[in-house]
Amino acid sequence: MKMSIREAINQTLHEEMARDDRVVVMGEDVASDQGGVYGITEGLTQKYGVRRVIDTPITESAIVGAAGGAALTGLRPVAELMFVDFLGVCLDQILNQIAKFRYMFGGQARTPLVIRTMIGAGTGTGPQHSQILYPLLAAIPGIKVVYPAFPADAKGLLTTAIRDDDPVIFCEHKALYMDECEVPEGEYLIPFGQARTVVAGSDITIVAMSRMVVIAEQAAAQLKEKGISAEVIDLRTLSPLDEGAVLESLAKTGRLVVVDESNPYCSMASEIAGLAVERGFDTLDAPVRRVTAPHTPVPATPCLETEYVPNAAKVIAAVEETLAY
Amino acid sequence: MDISPEKLADAYRLMKTIREFEERMRSEYQQGKLPGFIHIYRNQEAIAVAACLDMTNEDYIASTHRGHGHCIAKGCEIEAMLLELACKEDGLCNGKGGSMHIADMSKGMLGANAIVGGGPPIAAGAALTAKTLGNGAVSMAFIGDGASDQGTVAEALNLAVVLQLPMIFMYENNRYAEFTRNPKPDGRIAERAGAYGMPAEVVDGSDFYAMYDACQRAITRGREGGGPTAIEAICNRFYGHFEGDPQAYRDQDELKQERVDNDPLVRFLADERTASLTAEMTSSIDAAILAEIDRGFEVALAAADPTPDKLFTNVYIEYAGRLR
Numbered sequence: 001m002k003m004s005i006r007e008a009i010n011q012t013l014h015e016e017m018a019r020d021d022r023v024v025v026m027g028e029d030v031a032s033d034q035g036g037v038y039g040i041t042e043g044l045t046q047k048y049g050v051r052r053v054i055d056t057p058i059t060e061s062a063i064v065g066a067a068g069g070a071a072l073t074g075l076r077p078v079a080e081l082m083f084v085d086f087l088g089v090c091l092d093q094i095l096n097q098i099a100k101f102r103y104m105f106g107g108q109a110r111t112p113l114v115i116r117t118m119i120g121a122g123t124g125t126g127p128q129h130s131q132i133l134y135p136l137l138a139a140i141p142g143i144k145v146v147y148p149a150f151p152a153d154a155k156g157l158l159t160t161a162i163r164d165d166d167p168v169i170f171c172e173h174k175a176l177y178m179d180e181c182e183v184p185e186g187e188y189l190i191p192f193g194q195a196r197t198v199v200a201g202s203d204i205t206i207v208a209m210s211r212m213v214v215i216a217e218q219a220a221a222q223l224k225e226k227g228i229s230a231e232v233i234d235l236r237t238l239s240p241l242d243e244g245a246v247l248e249s250l251a252k253t254g255r256l257v258v259v260d261e262s263n264p265y266c267s268m269a270s271e272i273a274g275l276a277v278e279r280g281f282d283t284l285d286a287p288v289r290r291v292t293a294p295h296t297p298v299p300a301t302p303c304l305e306t307e308y309v310p311n312a313a314k315v316i317a318a319v320e321e322t323l324a325y
Numbered sequence: 326m327d328i329s330p331e332k333l334a335d336a337y338r339l340m341k342t343i344r345e346f347e348e349r350m351r352s353e354y355q356q357g358k359l360p361g362f363i364h365i366y367r368n369q370e371a372i373a374v375a376a377c378l379d380m381t382n383e384d385y386i387a388s389t390h391r392g393h394g395h396c397i398a399k400g401c402e403i404e405a406m407l408l409e410l411a412c413k414e415d416g417l418c419n420g421k422g423g424s425m426h427i428a429d430m431s432k433g434m435l436g437a438n439a440i441v442g443g444g445p446p447i448a449a450g451a452a453l454t455a456k457t458l459g460n461g462a463v464s465m466a467f468i469g470d471g472a473s474d475q476g477t478v479a480e481a482l483n484l485a486v487v488l489q490l491p492m493i494f495m496y497e498n499n500r501y502a503e504f505t506r507n508p509k510p511d512g513r514i515a516e517r518a519g520a521y522g523m524p525a526e527v528v529d530g531s532d533f534y535a536m537y538d539a540c541q542r543a544i545t546r547g548r549e550g551g552g553p554t555a556i557e558a559i560c561n562r563f564y565g566h567f568e569g570d571p572q573a574y575r576d577q578d579e580l581k582q583e584r585v586d587n588d589p590l591v592r593f594l595a596d597e598r599t600a601s602l603t604a605e606m607t608s609s610i611d612a613a614i615l616a617e618i619d620r621g622f623e624v625a626l627a628a629a630d631p632t633p634d635k636l637f638t639n640v641y642i643e644y645a646g647r648l649r
């Protein structure tokens with residue numbers, strides 16, 4: 001069935017709540033009739049009641065921390081951190097508590113927690129509502145980080161996330177909520193750590209994630225018209241990372257461009273570039289290029305926000321430079 | 326109460342400016358002329374104006390996402406504000422802040438805030454500056470009923486008491502946080518603040534005079550080294566959470582009632598203490614306000630967008646590294 005990411009996530013929440021009583025949804029406004037600002041949790045309260053669909057005060061430390069504590073003791077919470085920017089409010093609970101339970105408790109702990117959060121620029125909401133921040137999260141041992149670009153992946157990865165016994169951060173790009181695609185009916189799981197080749201090609205590898213996959217696809221289509229065959233790889237999960245898929249494609253094309261909406265330093269793009277240099281050096285025919293946002297906050301004004309976010313033209317320019325090397 | 330006719334006229338001018346400003350913002354936003362999210366302050370005007378009326382540019386406020394009224398009350402220029410809300414190069418923040426991050430350091434306005442509960446610790450810091458410098462300035466944090474639950478607010482309350490800061494916690498209890506009704510009974514917020522060890526009172530936020538009286542006491546106390554104060558102003562949110570939210574989740578009869586019964590401007594004008602303000606005076610003030618807002622919008626909407634190179638300015642004051 002064709003549906004949007006918004007609908008795919010909503011459907012998955014419905015299915016997983018129906019399947020397992022211990023799945024609870026909690027967060028700000030999640031139990032409201034409209035199901036939060038973007039309607040993601042629509043209809044859950046009517047079906048599962050306020051015992052399992054829990055509206056919380058505006059208190060991210062307690063939301064995330066309590067979801068972690070509940071996960072530690074037998075529930076399977078799907079907590080909503082409305083915007084990933086609010087990570088600033090609750091980082092201790094993720095960084096020092098949830099991520100470390102299993103390791104520092106010597107394997108006693110299971111923390112089947114999902115934190116759903118909205119990421120990304122493109123809505124003109126400025127510096128405190130538009131960040132990506134997943135590199136920060138992916139850097140934390142003990143946390144898995146997932147960020148689908150397409151509705152089908154959203155369903156498959158969210159299902160896996162909810163059934164996973166480790167804490168997972170599930171990133172939803174707000175500029176992608178309405179894009180529709182075909183989503184498999186019924187139970188659908190996608191294992192973590194498996195990238196997907198979105199466009200097959202032979203001249204160059206473009207590795208991308210979340211909304212940047214869509215940008216990379218656009219770039220690949222335009223490059224095709226110029227006779228350049230680009231392969232686009234959607235990482236789908238950031239931690240664990242499918243290193244094999246990147247290296248395999250690189251072995252085929254010999255050239256690599258990474259597209260990442262985050263700030264450049266210590267980004268996912270840096271990680272992939274490091275991987276290529278460390279383990280794919282022999283296959284590289286040209287330096288790796290990173291296309292990222294600049295080392296600036298996200299400006300509120302839409303005209304600068306457009307400059308901030310990587311676009312197809314920037315990807316094409318990077319590809320052409322790499323090919324010209 | 327101690328309020329001169331000039332000050333009364335000023336209070337009226339500011340409340341009315343906020344009212345007209347917000348109504349115009351709504352209509353321009355609905356026509357797609359303004360970017361981002363905007364949160365309208367209508368019917369909370371008496372709070373911001375009473376709170377800032379006795380402040381100077383040396384005093385500080387830390388605002389919220391619903392911050393336009395706070396800016397106007399603190400003396401921000403209408404045109405400069407509108408340039409920012411339209412995200413233009415000549416805006417107060419060069420268009421990089423917009424509605425949710427508008428700030429005007431020259432007026433002691435330390436920023437709207439898109440992080441709920443982000444403001445109080447900052448305001449505590451400004452109060453610490455005032456106390457350390459001994460300049461008699463005060464600092465005020467505006468805090469929503471929803472925001473009152475944040476840990477940052479609790480920590481700022483405690484810090485303000487421990488350090489005896491010249492600070493005012495100005496809670497605006499409009500009884501809603503986004504689409505969810507505040508489950509706390511009126512007064513609970515003040516009770517909590519009081520429990521930290523500061524005077525805390527509940528005030529009718531639609532009653533300018535009651536608000537002004539409470540604010541005068543709190544500000545005087547701060548200036549005289551008496552430490553922090555909390556005020557829980559009970560008010561109502563006239564429009565939806567953000568512009569475009571039809572607030573279908575609200576009891577429509579109650580909303581209608583609140584809108585009329587608790588219109589702070591109507592109540593202000595009907596109050597006998599406002600008698601010195603004649604109809605002639607208000608109509609000439611009104612005309613000036615409308616002209617200023619008209620001019621502001623005209624300038625702001627026609628103004629230039631920031632040039633692309635501005636993306637890279639003001640990340641730092643000085644930086645040896647590469648930004649792109």
Ligand SMILES: Cc1ncc(C[n+]2csc(CCOP(=O)(O)OP(=O)(O)O)c2C)c(N)n1
Pocket residue numbers: 028058060082086089389390391439440441442468469470471472473499501502503562566
């Ligand atoms: C840390 C954080 N959590 C959540 C939000 C989303 N959010 C924005 S405004 C708001 C409601 C705030 O309610 P209240 O403090 O009562 O202020 P009001 O909107 O009523 O003025 C929420 C939950 C946010 N911006 N920041």
Ligand SMILES: [Mg+2]
Pocket residue numbers: 469470471497498499500501502503
């Ligand atoms: Mg409120």
